[in-house]
Amino acid sequence: MDAHAWDERYAASDLVWSAEPNRFVAEHTADLPPGTAVDLAAGEGRNALHLARRGWRVTAVDFSQTGLDKGRAVAGDLPVTWVRADATGWVAPTPVDLVVVAYLQLPASQRGAAVRNAFASLAPGGTLLWVAHDSTNLAEGTGGPQDPAVLMTAADVLADLGAEARYDVVAAGRVAREVTETGHRRDSGDVTVTAWDCLVRVVRATG
Template sequence: MFDEASWEDRYSSRTAVWSGRPNPQLVAEAADLTPGTALDAGCGEGADAIWLAARGWRVTGADFATTALRRAAEHPGGDRVRWRHVDLTTWTPDERYDLVSAHFLHMPEQYALYARLAGAVAPGGRLLIVGHHRSDLETTVGRPNLPDLLHTAEELTRVVDDGWDIQVAEDRPRVAVDPDGNDVTIHDAVLVAVRR
């Protein structure tokens, strides 16, 4: 469920897994930023990376599913992004970025991954981590019953040390549609931290 083969199966069994729209918390946190270099870790089919690139960012999209990366590259604007096939469970970025963004990377050892991603943020740069809140398990949206892989914004703050300024640590509500077509309020755990 958390390895490359599982995600490759998921992507190759459908024509599209995600909506093709950028994640709303990325839009909320990055729309007014001055473009620079960005890493979209766990980029999937590329909507976030392509959205950033369209706003002038020089973007690297990293994922371990080759089908998702191929689809991302084929999307309009996908040629503006550098796509990298990496194993996110072990990968340490070898560059520094003005923005490192990771959305919904729920997997074992996720905090070790977040720490490696934080290490890729340049001085003055931002780390944006967004995850599913544990309270979503009490809704009908269909989250896997894996409470240890979900978290709160407060729990995400342990990713950074005192060399960072935490700008946002917030559990944000938003409306989603459950499998039966009903509107449901869910929560995103959002961390925005700036490296001093």
């Protein structure tokens, strides 16, 4: 899906995604002291806004101007800079303490470029947090893209970093995300089902 298609999707509803941050982004940044951050492929900026409310100075990057405009409208005086750019070609002009990438679902070659750009944006000691729909979600989970070419595993993301990257792995694996769905039968009510995500958290080496 290109930027124009995402512009149309974001324009078609008040919020495409939840106003709340992704649960894994909230959990895995809670122990980090606020500093400078990038929300890469930020969409409507829910994770960027969450970080800014916690004291981070955030750059939200997305190729959809409509998505960025929606986030800017909510941000008010929060310290967020909104940048229209493609995640596969953008690197932070000044190294940052945190890069968050949530549900950027791309074919392998494009994903690899985004992973390496995200890592290149980090200062030594900075954290990269990558969350995406896991490859196993197609057969074992619910929701998410149905094209296996844009799904991935934590091992794929680590491999994308390349042999020259120096980092410490804090977390890398498959994580369960509980989703509430409305039952298809009139008498079945809401049901809780499991979606499977991959999560990678690494810290760029300081040496």
